[in-house]
Amino acid sequence: MNTREMFKRAVAGGYAIPAFNFNTMEQMQAIVMAAVETKSPVIMQVSKGARNYANGTILRNLAKGAVEYAKELGCEHPEIVLHLDHGDTFELCKDCIDNGFSSVMIDGSSLPYEENIALAKKVVDYAHQFDVTVEAELGVLAGVEDEVAAAESHYTKPEEVIDFSTRTGCDSLAISIGTSHGAHKFTPEQCTLVNGVLVPPPLAFDILHEIEKKLPGFPIVLHGSSSVPMEEVNTINKYGGHLEAAIGIPEEQLREASKSAVCKINIDSDSRLAMTAAIRKHLAEHPGDFDPRQYLKPARENMKKMYIHKIVNVLGSDGKLAQQ
Numbered sequence: 001m002n003t004r005e006m007f008k009r010a011v012a013g014g015y016a017i018p019a020f021n022f023n024t025m026e027q028m029q030a031i032v033m034a035a036v037e038t039k040s041p042v043i044m045q046v047s048k049g050a051r052n053y054a055n056g057t058i059l060r061n062l063a064k065g066a067v068e069y070a071k072e073l074g075c076e077h078p079e080i081v082l083h084l085d086h087g088d089t090f091e092l093c094k095d096c097i098d099n100g101f102s103s104v105m106i107d108g109s110s111l112p113y114e115e116n117i118a119l120a121k122k123v124v125d126y127a128h129q130f131d132v133t134v135e136a137e138l139g140v141l142a143g144v145e146d147e148v149a150a151a152e153s154h155y156t157k158p159e160e161v162i163d164f165s166t167r168t169g170c171d172s173l174a175i176s177i178g179t180s181h182g183a184h185k186f187t188p189e190q191c192t193l194v195n196g197v198l199v200p201p202p203l204a205f206d207i208l209h210e211i212e213k214k215l216p217g218f219p220i221v222l223h224g225s226s227s228v229p230m231e232e233v234n235t236i237n238k239y240g241g242h243l244e245a246a247i248g249i250p251e252e253q254l255r256e257a258s259k260s261a262v263c264k265i266n267i268d269s270d271s272r273l274a275m276t277a278a279i280r281k282h283l284a285e286h287p288g289d290f291d292p293r294q295y296l297k298p299a300r301e302n303m304k305k306m307y308i309h310k311i312v313n314v315l316g317s318d319g320k321l322a323q324q
Protein backbone atom coordinates (compact mmCIF):
# COMPACT_ATOMS: atom_id res chain seq x y z
CA MET A 1 0.00 0.00 0.00
CA ASN A 2 1.06 3.63 -0.34
CA THR A 3 1.46 6.03 2.59
CA ARG A 4 -1.57 8.29 2.06
CA GLU A 5 -4.14 6.85 4.51
CA MET A 6 -1.43 5.63 6.86
CA PHE A 7 -0.04 9.16 7.27
CA LYS A 8 -3.48 10.76 7.60
CA ARG A 9 -4.25 8.47 10.54
CA ALA A 10 -0.79 8.93 12.07
CA VAL A 11 -0.99 12.73 12.02
CA ALA A 12 -4.51 12.69 13.46
CA GLY A 13 -3.60 10.05 16.03
CA GLY A 14 -0.37 11.66 17.27
CA TYR A 15 1.97 8.79 16.46
CA ALA A 16 4.59 8.06 13.77
CA ILE A 17 5.03 5.16 11.35
CA PRO A 18 8.40 3.39 11.61
CA ALA A 19 10.47 3.46 8.43
CA PHE A 20 13.11 0.75 8.75
CA ASN A 21 15.81 0.22 6.11
CA PHE A 22 16.62 -3.29 5.02
CA ASN A 23 19.36 -4.96 2.96
CA THR A 24 19.11 -8.57 4.10
CA MET A 25 16.55 -11.31 4.59
CA GLU A 26 17.13 -11.31 8.35
CA GLN A 27 16.34 -7.60 8.62
CA MET A 28 13.20 -8.10 6.56
CA GLN A 29 12.07 -11.00 8.76
CA ALA A 30 12.75 -9.06 11.96
CA ILE A 31 10.81 -6.03 10.68
CA VAL A 32 7.80 -8.16 9.72
CA MET A 33 7.82 -10.14 12.97
CA ALA A 34 7.95 -6.92 15.00
CA ALA A 35 5.17 -5.26 12.96
CA VAL A 36 2.91 -8.32 13.23
CA GLU A 37 3.47 -8.77 16.97
CA THR A 38 2.72 -5.14 17.70
CA LYS A 39 -0.06 -4.79 15.07
CA SER A 40 1.77 -1.80 13.60
CA PRO A 41 1.82 -0.42 10.07
CA VAL A 42 5.38 -0.33 8.76
CA ILE A 43 7.44 1.20 5.96
CA MET A 44 10.21 -1.02 4.63
CA GLN A 45 12.69 1.12 2.81
CA VAL A 46 15.42 0.47 0.33
CA SER A 47 18.23 2.91 -0.36
CA LYS A 48 20.33 3.17 -3.47
CA GLY A 49 23.16 1.57 -1.48
CA ALA A 50 20.87 -1.34 -0.56
CA ARG A 51 20.03 -1.87 -4.22
CA ASN A 52 23.72 -1.85 -5.06
CA TYR A 53 24.43 -4.35 -2.28
CA ALA A 54 21.54 -6.78 -2.57
CA ASN A 55 20.15 -6.10 -6.06
CA GLY A 56 16.87 -4.22 -6.64
CA THR A 57 14.99 -7.25 -8.00
CA ILE A 58 15.85 -9.34 -4.97
CA LEU A 59 14.86 -6.60 -2.51
CA ARG A 60 11.48 -5.92 -4.07
CA ASN A 61 10.68 -9.62 -4.13
CA LEU A 62 11.75 -9.85 -0.49
CA ALA A 63 9.25 -7.08 0.24
CA LYS A 64 6.56 -8.92 -1.70
CA GLY A 65 7.43 -11.96 0.39
CA ALA A 66 7.16 -9.80 3.51
CA VAL A 67 3.44 -9.22 2.90
CA GLU A 68 2.82 -12.95 2.46
CA TYR A 69 4.97 -13.68 5.50
CA ALA A 70 2.97 -11.25 7.65
CA LYS A 71 -0.23 -13.06 6.66
CA GLU A 72 1.39 -16.39 7.43
CA LEU A 73 2.28 -15.06 10.89
CA GLY A 74 -1.42 -14.43 11.49
CA CYS A 75 -1.85 -10.80 10.43
CA GLU A 76 -4.80 -10.83 8.04
CA HIS A 77 -4.50 -7.21 6.89
CA PRO A 78 -0.87 -6.15 7.15
CA GLU A 79 -0.03 -2.56 6.22
CA ILE A 80 3.38 -2.60 4.57
CA VAL A 81 4.82 0.09 2.32
CA LEU A 82 7.79 -0.56 0.05
CA HIS A 83 9.57 2.78 -0.14
CA LEU A 84 12.62 4.04 -2.01
CA ASP A 85 14.85 5.97 0.40
CA HIS A 86 16.83 8.90 -1.06
CA GLY A 87 16.08 8.49 -4.75
CA ASP A 88 18.41 10.98 -6.41
CA THR A 89 17.22 10.94 -10.02
CA PHE A 90 13.90 10.78 -11.87
CA GLU A 91 15.12 7.60 -13.60
CA LEU A 92 15.76 5.75 -10.33
CA CYS A 93 12.34 6.76 -8.97
CA LYS A 94 10.66 5.73 -12.24
CA ASP A 95 12.39 2.36 -12.18
CA CYS A 96 11.10 1.72 -8.64
CA ILE A 97 7.57 2.93 -9.50
CA ASP A 98 7.54 0.69 -12.59
CA ASN A 99 8.62 -2.25 -10.44
CA GLY A 100 6.09 -2.29 -7.66
CA PHE A 101 7.26 0.24 -5.07
CA SER A 102 4.26 1.91 -3.43
CA SER A 103 6.18 4.99 -2.32
CA VAL A 104 9.36 6.82 -3.33
CA MET A 105 11.51 9.62 -2.00
CA ILE A 106 13.04 12.09 -4.40
CA ASP A 107 15.85 13.85 -2.60
CA GLY A 108 16.72 17.06 -4.40
CA SER A 109 17.65 18.77 -1.16
CA SER A 110 21.22 19.42 -2.27
CA LEU A 111 20.00 21.22 -5.42
CA PRO A 112 19.13 24.90 -5.71
CA TYR A 113 15.51 25.54 -4.58
CA GLU A 114 13.92 25.86 -8.04
CA GLU A 115 15.71 22.73 -9.32
CA ASN A 116 14.58 20.77 -6.26
CA ILE A 117 10.98 21.80 -7.05
CA ALA A 118 11.25 20.92 -10.74
CA LEU A 119 12.72 17.47 -10.02
CA ALA A 120 10.22 16.66 -7.26
CA LYS A 121 7.29 17.77 -9.43
CA LYS A 122 8.45 15.57 -12.30
CA VAL A 123 8.55 12.53 -9.99
CA VAL A 124 5.19 13.40 -8.41
CA ASP A 125 3.51 13.77 -11.82
CA TYR A 126 4.76 10.34 -12.85
CA ALA A 127 4.17 8.59 -9.50
CA HIS A 128 0.61 9.79 -9.01
CA GLN A 129 -0.48 8.15 -12.29
CA PHE A 130 0.18 4.85 -10.51
CA ASP A 131 -1.07 5.90 -7.07
CA VAL A 132 2.47 5.88 -5.72
CA THR A 133 3.12 8.47 -2.99
CA VAL A 134 6.15 10.77 -3.01
CA GLU A 135 8.31 12.16 -0.22
CA ALA A 136 10.42 15.21 -1.04
CA GLU A 137 13.00 17.02 1.09
CA LEU A 138 13.69 20.63 2.00
CA GLY A 139 16.74 21.49 4.07
CA VAL A 140 19.93 19.47 4.40
CA LEU A 141 20.83 16.88 7.04
CA ALA A 142 24.42 16.40 8.13
CA GLY A 143 26.04 12.98 8.30
CA VAL A 144 26.66 10.03 6.02
CA GLU A 145 24.03 7.56 4.80
CA ASP A 146 25.14 5.16 2.09
CA GLU A 147 25.89 7.52 -0.76
CA VAL A 148 24.19 10.52 0.82
CA ALA A 149 26.67 12.74 2.62
CA ALA A 150 26.73 16.34 3.73
CA ALA A 151 29.26 18.03 5.98
CA GLU A 152 26.89 20.67 7.28
CA SER A 153 23.21 20.78 8.00
CA HIS A 154 20.85 23.53 6.91
CA TYR A 155 17.58 23.69 8.77
CA THR A 156 14.42 23.77 6.69
CA LYS A 157 13.16 27.31 6.19
CA PRO A 158 9.52 27.42 7.32
CA GLU A 159 8.81 30.29 4.89
CA GLU A 160 9.46 27.94 1.95
CA VAL A 161 7.29 24.96 2.87
CA ILE A 162 3.92 26.18 1.52
CA ASP A 163 5.37 27.15 -1.86
CA PHE A 164 7.37 23.92 -2.06
CA SER A 165 4.58 21.51 -1.17
CA THR A 166 2.03 23.29 -3.36
CA ARG A 167 4.22 23.49 -6.44
CA THR A 168 5.62 19.96 -6.20
CA GLY A 169 2.40 18.24 -5.11
CA CYS A 170 4.46 15.96 -2.85
CA ASP A 171 2.60 13.78 -0.34
CA SER A 172 5.03 14.22 2.53
CA LEU A 173 7.97 16.43 3.37
CA ALA A 174 11.29 15.44 4.94
CA ILE A 175 12.65 18.32 6.98
CA SER A 176 15.93 19.16 8.68
CA ILE A 177 15.61 20.17 12.34
CA GLY A 178 18.80 18.71 13.79
CA THR A 179 18.59 14.96 13.13
CA SER A 180 21.50 13.51 11.21
CA HIS A 181 22.50 10.42 9.24
CA GLY A 182 24.73 7.64 10.57
CA ALA A 183 25.89 6.43 13.99
CA HIS A 184 28.11 9.45 14.66
CA LYS A 185 25.58 12.25 14.56
CA PHE A 186 27.41 14.62 16.84
CA THR A 187 30.95 15.21 18.04
CA PRO A 188 31.49 15.10 21.82
CA GLU A 189 32.25 18.84 21.61
CA GLN A 190 28.72 19.51 20.37
CA CYS A 191 27.24 17.68 23.36
CA THR A 192 26.74 18.49 27.02
CA LEU A 193 27.89 16.06 29.69
CA VAL A 194 24.92 15.18 31.95
CA ASN A 195 25.51 12.54 34.67
CA GLY A 196 28.36 11.04 32.66
CA VAL A 197 26.29 10.82 29.45
CA LEU A 198 26.88 12.96 26.36
CA VAL A 199 23.60 14.69 25.52
CA PRO A 200 23.38 16.16 22.00
CA PRO A 201 21.79 19.53 21.24
CA PRO A 202 17.97 19.33 21.21
CA LEU A 203 16.00 19.14 17.96
CA ALA A 204 14.70 22.47 16.66
CA PHE A 205 11.09 22.00 17.78
CA ASP A 206 10.43 25.71 17.19
CA ILE A 207 11.06 25.18 13.46
CA LEU A 208 8.90 22.04 13.45
CA HIS A 209 6.04 23.92 15.07
CA GLU A 210 6.35 26.80 12.63
CA ILE A 211 6.19 24.33 9.74
CA GLU A 212 3.12 22.69 11.31
CA LYS A 213 1.45 26.09 11.51
CA LYS A 214 2.13 26.78 7.83
CA LEU A 215 0.99 23.34 6.68
CA PRO A 216 -1.66 22.10 9.12
CA GLY A 217 -1.98 18.33 9.02
CA PHE A 218 0.64 17.88 6.30
CA PRO A 219 2.76 14.73 6.82
CA ILE A 220 6.29 15.52 7.98
CA VAL A 221 9.21 13.05 7.86
CA LEU A 222 12.33 12.84 10.02
CA HIS A 223 15.43 11.17 8.58
CA GLY A 224 18.52 10.18 10.55
CA SER A 225 16.59 9.31 13.69
CA SER A 226 18.48 6.42 15.21
CA SER A 227 19.13 6.83 18.91
CA VAL A 228 22.38 4.80 18.85
CA PRO A 229 21.73 2.81 22.08
CA MET A 230 24.76 2.80 24.35
CA GLU A 231 24.22 -0.86 25.32
CA GLU A 232 24.66 -1.97 21.69
CA VAL A 233 27.73 0.25 21.24
CA ASN A 234 29.18 -1.12 24.49
CA THR A 235 28.52 -4.73 23.42
CA ILE A 236 30.24 -4.10 20.09
CA ASN A 237 33.26 -2.56 21.82
CA LYS A 238 33.35 -5.27 24.53
CA TYR A 239 33.59 -8.02 21.91
CA GLY A 240 36.35 -6.65 19.73
CA GLY A 241 34.70 -3.70 18.02
CA HIS A 242 35.95 -0.16 18.02
CA LEU A 243 33.20 2.42 17.82
CA GLU A 244 34.18 5.79 19.15
CA ALA A 245 31.86 8.61 20.12
CA ALA A 246 28.76 7.08 18.55
CA ILE A 247 25.95 9.46 19.47
CA GLY A 248 22.30 9.48 18.34
CA ILE A 249 19.01 11.29 18.89
CA PRO A 250 17.59 10.81 22.40
CA GLU A 251 14.40 8.75 22.28
CA GLU A 252 12.40 11.25 24.38
CA GLN A 253 12.83 13.78 21.59
CA LEU A 254 11.63 11.34 18.96
CA ARG A 255 8.68 10.46 21.19
CA GLU A 256 7.79 14.13 21.39
CA ALA A 257 8.17 14.58 17.62
CA SER A 258 5.89 11.58 17.01
CA LYS A 259 3.03 13.40 18.69
CA SER A 260 3.24 16.23 16.14
CA ALA A 261 2.74 16.21 12.36
CA VAL A 262 5.86 14.04 12.15
CA CYS A 263 4.34 10.80 10.88
CA LYS A 264 7.36 8.90 9.52
CA ILE A 265 10.61 8.39 11.40
CA ASN A 266 13.57 6.75 9.65
CA ILE A 267 15.69 4.32 11.61
CA ASP A 268 18.61 2.51 10.00
CA SER A 269 21.79 2.72 12.12
CA ASP A 270 20.10 1.19 15.20
CA SER A 271 19.35 -1.95 13.20
CA ARG A 272 22.96 -2.15 12.02
CA LEU A 273 24.18 -1.76 15.61
CA ALA A 274 21.74 -4.38 16.95
CA MET A 275 22.81 -6.86 14.28
CA THR A 276 26.54 -6.29 14.70
CA ALA A 277 26.39 -6.38 18.52
CA ALA A 278 24.60 -9.74 18.51
CA ILE A 279 26.95 -11.26 15.92
CA ARG A 280 30.09 -10.09 17.72
CA LYS A 281 28.82 -11.38 21.07
CA HIS A 282 27.79 -14.74 19.64
CA LEU A 283 31.06 -15.34 17.83
CA ALA A 284 33.13 -14.27 20.84
CA GLU A 285 31.21 -16.68 23.08
CA HIS A 286 31.07 -19.50 20.51
CA PRO A 287 34.40 -19.40 18.68
CA GLY A 288 33.74 -22.81 17.11
CA ASP A 289 30.55 -21.73 15.31
CA PHE A 290 30.79 -21.25 11.58
CA ASP A 291 27.24 -21.85 10.35
CA PRO A 292 25.82 -18.39 9.55
CA ARG A 293 22.45 -19.48 10.96
CA GLN A 294 24.06 -19.82 14.39
CA TYR A 295 24.95 -16.14 14.63
CA LEU A 296 22.30 -14.64 12.33
CA LYS A 297 19.52 -16.07 14.48
CA PRO A 298 20.47 -14.07 17.60
CA ALA A 299 21.15 -11.09 15.31
CA ARG A 300 17.60 -11.34 13.96
CA GLU A 301 16.22 -11.67 17.50
CA ASN A 302 18.11 -8.60 18.66
CA MET A 303 16.89 -6.51 15.73
CA LYS A 304 13.31 -7.66 16.32
CA LYS A 305 13.59 -6.63 19.98
CA MET A 306 14.86 -3.20 18.93
CA TYR A 307 12.10 -2.73 16.32
CA ILE A 308 9.41 -3.65 18.87
CA HIS A 309 10.90 -1.22 21.38
CA LYS A 310 10.81 1.62 18.82
CA ILE A 311 7.25 0.85 17.75
CA VAL A 312 5.84 0.55 21.28
CA ASN A 313 7.96 2.94 23.36
CA VAL A 314 9.05 5.62 20.92
CA LEU A 315 6.76 5.98 17.88
CA GLY A 316 3.49 4.73 19.37
CA SER A 317 2.33 2.95 16.21
CA ASP A 318 1.42 -0.30 18.00
CA GLY A 319 -2.18 -1.43 17.62
CA LYS A 320 -2.73 1.08 14.80
CA LEU A 321 -3.63 -1.26 11.92
CA ALA A 322 -6.93 -0.17 10.35
CA GLN A 323 -8.20 -3.76 10.48
CA GLN A 324 -6.92 -5.72 13.44
Ligand SMILES: [Zn+2]
Binds near residue numbers: 086224
Ligand atom coordinates in the same frame (compact mmCIF):
# COMPACT_ATOMS: atom_id res chain seq x y z
ZN1 LIG B 1 17.84 9.78 5.10
